[in-house]
Amino acid sequence: MRLKERTYRWMVDVALTAVVWIILLSCYFVAVPPEKGFICSDPHINYPYRPSTVGTAVLVSSTMIISMLLITITEIFLWAPMKRDKKLLGIRLGRNLLTFMWGYAVVFDVVFVAKYSMGALRPNFIDVCQPKYITTSGNCSNIVGQMRYVEPDIDFICTNPDKRAISDARQSFPSGHAAAGAFCAAFLSIYAQFKWRVDWTMILVPFLQMTLACLALYNAVLRVTDNKHYQIDIWAGALIGSLVAILTAYRLFSFKEDVDVPERVYQNGVNHNHINHVSVPQSPTRHNNIPSAPDCQYPQEEHGDNEHLDQDHARTDLVSAETKFNSQAFHNV
Numbered sequence: 001m002r003l004k005e006r007t008y009r010w011m012v013d014v015a016l017t018a019v020v021w022i023i024l025l026s027c028y029f030v031a032v033p034p035e036k037g038f039i040c041s042d043p044h045i046n047y048p049y050r051p052s053t054v055g056t057a058v059l060v061s062s063t064m065i066i067s068m069l070l071i072t073i074t075e076i077f078l079w080a081p082m083k084r085d086k087k088l089l090g091i092r093l094g095r096n097l098l099t100f101m102w103g104y105a106v107v108f109d110v111v112f113v114a115k116y117s118m119g120a121l122r123p124n125f126i127d128v129c130q131p132k133y134i135t136t137s138g139n140c141s142n143i144v145g146q147m148r149y150v151e152p153d154i155d156f157i158c159t160n161p162d163k164r165a166i167s168d169a170r171q172s173f174p175s176g177h178a179a180a181g182a183f184c185a186a187f188l189s190i191y192a193q194f195k196w197r198v199d200w201t202m203i204l205v206p207f208l209q210m211t212l213a214c215l216a217l218y219n220a221v222l223r224v225t226d227n228k229h230y231q232i233d234i235w236a237g238a239l240i241g242s243l244v245a246i247l248t249a250y251r252l253f254s255f256k257e258d259v260d261v262p263e264r265v266y267q268n269g270v271n272h273n274h275i276n277h278v279s280v281p282q283s284p285t286r287h288n289n290i291p292s293a294p295d296c297q298y299p300q301e302e303h304g305d306n307e308h309l310d311q312d313h314a315r316t317d318l319v320s321a322e323t324k325f326n327s328q329a330f331h332n333v
Helices: 002-028 056-082 086-118 125-131 165-167 174-193 204-225 231-253 311-331
Strands: 131-133 154-157 263-265 270-273
Touching: 002 086, 056 086, 056 174, 086 174, 086 231, 125 165, 174 204, 174 231, 204 231
Parallel strands: none
Antiparallel strands: 131 154, 263 270
């Protein structure tokens, strides 16, 4: 790929990632959920207020730092044995981190769209709002009006001076904490499944995946015990985070220039640029006299203005070489 085309693609990807992050920040700092009333006898919004065990700032910083650190360490370990140009490490690392950042922002964009569209009340809404009833018919303290639906600014007003807290108390569905935790757990689990190749143990990758799932589950359960969310909020957030993680990881690992896809560069003949985690399948041998596939030695790629041809040509050459080897092995039997 030409340098100009690569630069143009990176500019587009960075711009799109910046757009979703701008939308995220705008929703968090500017948008306001709709004000809805409640039924006086509703017990689901009368739970006491409790501070968050894991605050939003702690959640975002910890999930982003841990995820980006894990991706960075993995890419460095994959790059080090190959002894390649540092530019290749930068390309791989940048692509993986940029994809993660894009997916992370998309999760919160989807969550905020749902939050600011529904305005669902949290379980601790009454304790946070501290409503003052301004009409006799809408006074929930009267036994007659226990089943009455009261409207904000008509039947009651919130007396809590912290407007930000009142706005937050109207953002129950879905859970942003559960969505962020599920996204990071699912994305890193898929990432480790594709990237980690450990010969000395079979349990390391499943152990990491189990640990990530348990942390995400514990983070979600805390939102219920802290009276911040209902169970349906947790399940909806986890579903959003998991779906976005699967779609994001699928795009990342199906990308034609990913490290798990073989690349071929043609230049005055054949020049094979080996990529880690890729091996040529060997034909089954039926006799000891059948020769094994010879190791192909290719000249090093020269730096210049020569253009890379399509990867489809590379795959055609790989299939042709394998077919030729199979034919030779068959006739030698």
